[in-house]
Amino acid sequence: MPPATGSPAGRREFTTVSGRPVRVLYTPADVAHLDYARDLGDPGTFPYTRGIHATGYRGKLWTMRQFAGFGTPGETNARYKELLANGGTGLSVAFDLPTLMGRDPDHPLSLGEVGKCGVSIVSLADMEALFDGIDLSSITTSMTINSPAPVLFAMYLAVAERQGADWRQLSGTIQNDILKEFIAQKEFIYPPRPSMRLVTDVFRFCRDEVPRWNTISVSGYHIREAGATAVQELAFTLRDGVEYVQYGVDAGLGVDEFVPRLSFFFNAHNDFFEEIAKYRAARRIWARVMRERFGARDERSLKLRFHSQTAGVSLTAQQPYNNVVRTALQALAAVLGGTQSLHTNSLDEALALPTREAVTLALRTQQIIAHESGVANVVDPLGGSYFVEHLTGEMEGEALDIMGVIDAMGGMVAAIERGFPQREIAESAYRYQQAVERREKIIVGVNEFVADEEEPVPILYIDEAAADRQLAGLERLRRNRDGDRVRRALDGLREAAAGTANTMPPILEAVRAYASIGEICDALREVWGEYEEVPAI
Amino acid sequence: MPRIRVIIAKPGLDGHDRGAKIIARGLRDAGMEVIYTGLRQTPEQIVAAALQEDADVIGLSILSGAHTRICPRLMELLREHGLDDVLVVLGGIIPDPDVPAMQALGIRGIFRPGASMAEIVDFIERNVRAREEQG
Numbered sequence: 279m280p281p282a283t284g285s286p287a288g289r290r291e292f293t294t295v296s297g298r299p300v301r302v303l304y305t306p307a308d309v310a311h312l313d314y315a316r317d318l319g320d321p322g323t324f325p326y327t328r329g330i331h332a333t334g335y336r337g338k339l340w341t342m343r344q345f346a347g348f349g350t351p352g353e354t355n356a357r358y359k360e361l362l363a364n365g366g367t368g369l370s371v372a373f374d375l376p377t378l379m380g381r382d383p384d385h386p387l388s389l390g391e392v393g394k395c396g397v398s399i400v401s402l403a404d405m406e407a408l409f410d411g412i413d414l415s416s417i418t419t420s421m422t423i424n425s426p427a428p429v430l431f432a433m434y435l436a437v438a439e440r441q442g443a444d445w446r447q448l449s450g451t452i453q454n455d456i457l458k459e460f461i462a463q464k465e466f467i468y469p470p471r472p473s474m475r476l477v478t479d480v481f482r483f484c485r486d487e488v489p490r491w492n493t494i495s496v497s498g499y500h501i502r503e504a505g506a507t508a509v510q511e512l513a514f515t516l517r518d519g520v521e522y523v524q525y526g527v528d529a530g531l532g533v534d535e536f537v538p539r540l541s542f543f544f545n546a547h548n549d550f551f552e553e554i555a556k557y558r559a560a561r562r563i564w565a566r567v568m569r570e571r572f573g574a575r576d577e578r579s580l581k582l583r584f585h586s587q588t589a590g591v592s593l594t595a596q597q598p599y600n601n602v603v604r605t606a607l608q609a610l611a612a613v614l615g616g617t618q619s620l621h622t623n624s625l626d627e628a629l630a631l632p633t634r635e636a637v638t639l640a641l642r643t644q645q646i647i648a649h650e651s652g653v654a655n656v657v658d659p660l661g662g663s664y665f666v667e668h669l670t671g672e673m674e675g676e677a678l679d680i681m682g683v684i685d686a687m688g689g690m691v692a693a694i695e696r697g698f699p700q701r702e703i704a705e706s707a708y709r710y711q712q713a714v715e716r717r718e719k720i721i722v723g724v725n726e727f728v729a730d731e732e733e734p735v736p737i738l739y740i741d742e743a744a745a746d747r748q749l750a751g752l753e754r755l756r757r758n759r760d761g762d763r764v765r766r767a768l769d770g771l772r773e774a775a776a777g778t779a780n781t782m783p784p785i786l787e788a789v790r791a792y793a794s795i796g797e798i799c800d801a802l803r804e805v806w807g808e809y810e811e812v813p814a815i
Numbered sequence: 816m817p818r819i820r821v822i823i824a825k826p827g828l829d830g831h832d833r834g835a836k837i838i839a840r841g842l843r844d845a846g847m848e849v850i851y852t853g854l855r856q857t858p859e860q861i862v863a864a865a866l867q868e869d870a871d872v873i874g875l876s877i878l879s880g881a882h883t884r885i886c887p888r889l890m891e892l893l894r895e896h897g898l899d900d901v902l903v904v905l906g907g908i909i910p911d912p913d914v915p916a917m918q919a920l921g922i923r924g925i926f927r928p929g930a931s932m933a934e935i936v937d938f939i940e941r942n943v944r945a946r947e948e949q950g
Contacts, residue, residue, distance in 0.1 A: 375828035375879055387855060390884025391828050464830025464854055504833050591833075595928040628928045630880075630910050704836050711837050715932050724929045737910055740880060813853030815839045 295549040295719070296507035297709065304664035312667060317562070321657040325565040327558050327670065329616040330581040334657030335648075341619035342644045343420060343585065347372030347397035348631050349744035351407035354397040358412060360634065364641060368450075370420040370621065371408070372396035373430070378465045380426040380799025383748045393744030395631070396422075400752050401794050405433035406440070415443040419450040420495070420585070420619075425467040427454040428476055428782055429798050432789040435488070451492035451541055451585075454480055457518040457690055458497045461699045462504035464811065467799060470691045472806040476781060477522060478529040481536045483782035492541045494522060495585060501699075502545035503591045505707020508552050509673050511545060513680035514690075514699050516563055520681070521690040523572055537568060538578035546612040546620075547589040548604065554660060555669035557584070557615030563674055586612040587621040595628040597723035598735050606643050613647055614660055620644055630737040697814065704814075752794060759792040767791045768801045775805040819943050821872040824852040824861045826889070827881040834906060835876035841932040842874075842939070858889040862896055870901055871943050877907040882917065890920045902942050906930070 293299050312318065319325055322332030331337055344361055346369075347354045358369055374396040376388040382400060383392045392398050399405055414437065423430045431452050438448055456473040459466045466473065477494065484493045498506075498515035506514065519540065526536050544560065547553055564582035568574040588608040593601045602625050609622050622640040624632030632640070648654055660666045687693045694700070713719040720726045767788035774784045781802075788798050823839040825832055832854060843849045850868050852861065865873055873893075877885065882905060893901060904924035905917060917925055924938045 375881075379828045381828065386857060387828050389827075389888070390881030391879055394880035395829070459830070464832060465828075466830075504831075593928075628908070630908065704833075704840075707833050708837055708840055711841070711932065721929075725931070734911060739910060739912055742883070811853060813851050815836055815843065815849065815851050 291718075294508070294552040295547060296509065296552060296706075297713070298508075298552065304668050306664060308664050308668040312671070317671075318661060318667075324569075324577075324580060326561040326581055328658040328661045330561065330583060331657070334616070335613075335654035339648050339654060340613065340617050341368045341418070342366055342641060342648075343368040343370045343619045343621055344637060344641055345370040345372050345422065345587070345621045346637065347374070348395075348738070348740055349393040349397065350747050351397055351399065351404045353744070355408055355410055355412070357634070357637075358408075361637070361641070362412070362417070364638060365645065366641060368418045368420065368619065369412075371422065373421075373423055374398045375465075377426070377430070377795060378423065380429070380467050380795055382794050382796030383745060383752055385796060390742075390745075392748050394740055398744060398748045399430065399433070399795065400748060401755055401792050402433050402436050402789050403751070403755060403792060405430075405437050409434075409437050413443075414438045414441055415447055420453075421451070422453045424453050424456055424459050424463075424465060425473065426795060426799055427452045428480055428785050429789065429795055431480065432782065432786045435786065436789050445488045447490065448488055449490045449492075451495050452480070453497060453543070454494040455497045455518065455543075457521060457694065458500050458515070460694045460809070460811075461501055461514060461518075462506070462703060463500040466809050468802060468806045469809045470694060472775075472802075473809075474525050474691065478525050478531070479781045481526050481531060481539075482529065483780055484539060485531065485535050489539075491539065493536065493539045495541050495543045496522065497543040499543050499545045499587055501703065502547060502589065504703050505710060506703045507706050508547065508549065508556050509676045510680065510699075510702060510706060512556050512560055512563075512673060513677035513684075515542065515544070516560060516567070516677065517681045517684045517690050519564065520567060520571070523568070524689065527572065533568070533572045533574045534576035534579050537572070537574055538576055541618075542582055542584035544584050544586050544612075544617075545589050546586045546608040546617075548592050548608065550607060550611050551666055551669060552673075553608070553611040554615045555666055555673050557586075557612070557617065558658075558666070558670045559674040559677065560584070561616075562670070563677060583618045585619040585621070586615075586617040588612070588623045590623055590627060593623060593625075593628040594721060594724050597729055597732065598625045598629065600723050601625040601628070602639065602643070605640065606647070609643055610647055610651070610653065613653055616658060626735055626737055629735070631740065633736055633738045635736075697812075701814070755792060755794065763791040764788070764793045764797070767793055768797060771798065771801045772805055775802050819847045819872060819939065820868060820870050821847050821849045821874055821939070822852060822861065822864050822868060822870045823849060823874045823876065824856050824864070825854050825876050826856050826858060826861060826885045827877060827879055828855060829877070829879040829881070830854055831878050832876070834878070835874075838874060838876070838906060838932075838935065842936065845932075845936040847939070858885060858892050861889060862892040862898065865893070865898055865901055866896060872902045872904065872939055875903065875905045875907075877905065877909075880908070882907070882909060883913060886917060886920055886922060890922070900946060902939065902946065904935070904939065906935075
């Protein structure tokens with residue numbers, strides 16, 4: 279087809295950001311195969327394509343949950359109090375890399391990393407400072423922590439206990455999604471199989487002790503950031519979800535005992551309609567797979583609940599104010615796709631961690647969508663669109679095909695061990711980069727509409743002071759705690775890890791004894807070893 | 816002319832390897848010999864790899880802010896091992912205030928988000944050839 283007069287940059291092919299060709303027009307013929315009751319259903323009814331709540335956002339707006347953390351626990355505590363005072367409705371903890379990797383600040387690999395990408399949490403003492411003056415029974419907290427998730431979760435429970443909160447009433451989420459670490463984000467410690475055992479230990483512990491806690495946030499976000507297409511994000515994430523359910527069932531849990539506490543986390547990327555279709559397809563696939571493959575009965579097992587975050591990878595260092603607009607559009611797609619909670623990125627995040635002002639603007643972006651745009655008044659307002667319904671079905675079909683390939687490999691753990699999702703994502707990332715280099719994909723301010731001179735924006739600069747304070751704190755901790763109690767607790771943990779007992783109770787004991795995160799994770803390293811990825815280009 | 820030999824390394828604890836892998840593949844497609852070290856390499860390991868592979872170039876990918884501590888250590892080790900002539904380039908999130916310090920260490924190329932492959936390839940080719948002519 280020749281380019282239409284005045285078409286953008288004389289393009290001949292029209293594709294989504296994921297490289298999916300789209301036609302100029304969709305008509306009733308594109309949705310003729312759909313059966314409303316079977317494939318869509320009203321919001322709140324199976325297969326939940328149109329949303330999990332009958333009244334959409336009228337009953338409850340999405341949770342505006344801004345991911346935050348840097349420096350010392352005290353500095354981050356002040357940021358949390360500000361976010362809550364500004365109308366934020368939940369907390370979301372960003373940990374630094376040593377914490378994410380289960381290393382103490384004095385480990386050689388922690389050099390230069392302490393407090394940089396998130397808050398440094400070394401022991402229960404730091405967790406107490408992080409939530410000082412914040413009532414854990416009245417907020418929900420999400421913690422982005424994976425390999426050491428049981429340790430940070432245990433610290434949170436210990437703080438709640440001291441505040442006098444009832445664990446059975448606590449609500450929040452730990453990411454606890456180790457599969458996407460092997461696939462995309464690469465913050466793994468132990469090999470896949472013992473890592474999966476930690477996950478199922480948390481499922482069981484929460485079923486019995488913390489029943490309102492979301493035990494996992496099965497995450498496509500990082501898979502997408504690593505370069506996956508929208509369909510790969512959809513397929514790998516849902517197949518990860520299936521893997522967790524299968525491991526839970528194999529560990530002897532009933533489907534409806536733990537699946538209702540599984541939640542999901544998707545990216546909100548640039549391509550508006552493709553993103554909306556992705557969320558709708560995700561709900562439909564999950565509902566059907568849970569019912570048909572696992573025989574789930576409880577409707578909470580069938581309803582896919584998800585958090586979303588705008589695409590960090592789409593932010594540009596050039597002309598950073600453009601990022602405000604990108605983020606607003608991405609956030610709008612997440613809302614039209616029915617997200618349960620949302621993080622909007624700040625305009626300066628391709629440069630550094632965000633400043634207070636940038637974070638406030640990001641939160642205001644959500645508030646404007648919620649309270650001024652009117653889009654929250656009607657549930658699934660794009661339902662019935664020829665294009666959106668067609669795209670939803672097309673993406674569902676493609677995702678199911680990829681999930682089938684992984685089934686044939688023996689599941690996601692087996693696929694990861696063969697490097698399958700890792701390779702597929704790297705391939706997509708490279709293809710996209712080439713399209714940008716050839717200017718087949720336009721990034722405003724980067725490869726088109728470039729400015730010669732740019733005014734720098736203010737950034738948050740994190741120096742080494744936090745690292746020095748955390749190192750001193752660790753030394754003090756080691757002097758002042760009961761060393762015998764720590765040793766006994768760590769021995770107990772090693773014993774549980776080597777056997778089959780649930781690891782959560784001994785982790786809680788180690789945390790209460792003020793063992794450091796490095797000491798606790800090392801105890802498990804001694805039993806299970808460490809995972810090393812074979813580097814591949 | 817012999818092929819340019821490049822080590823692409825990811826020091827520190829961060830696992831975000833999208834950039835490192837794209838650069839590694841892009842340099843290879845541009846005709847260079849590329850060795851990717853994989854994740855979580857200490858400065859000591861990177862220098863050992865550069866020695867063993869007789870590298871012309873070390874490309875570091877750091878997104879976490881740890882460059883402030885890692886780069887001085889790496890440059891010191893390179894000098895100790897007589898590898899001053901290896902071209903060191905740095906990619907990732909490097910805030911403006913850190914750029915002069917990184918340059919003062921002898922890191923010539925600093926590539927931040929949005930840098931194009933063509934620009935990076937060109938920089939490496941020009942600088943390696945210039946050093947060969949001097950040497």
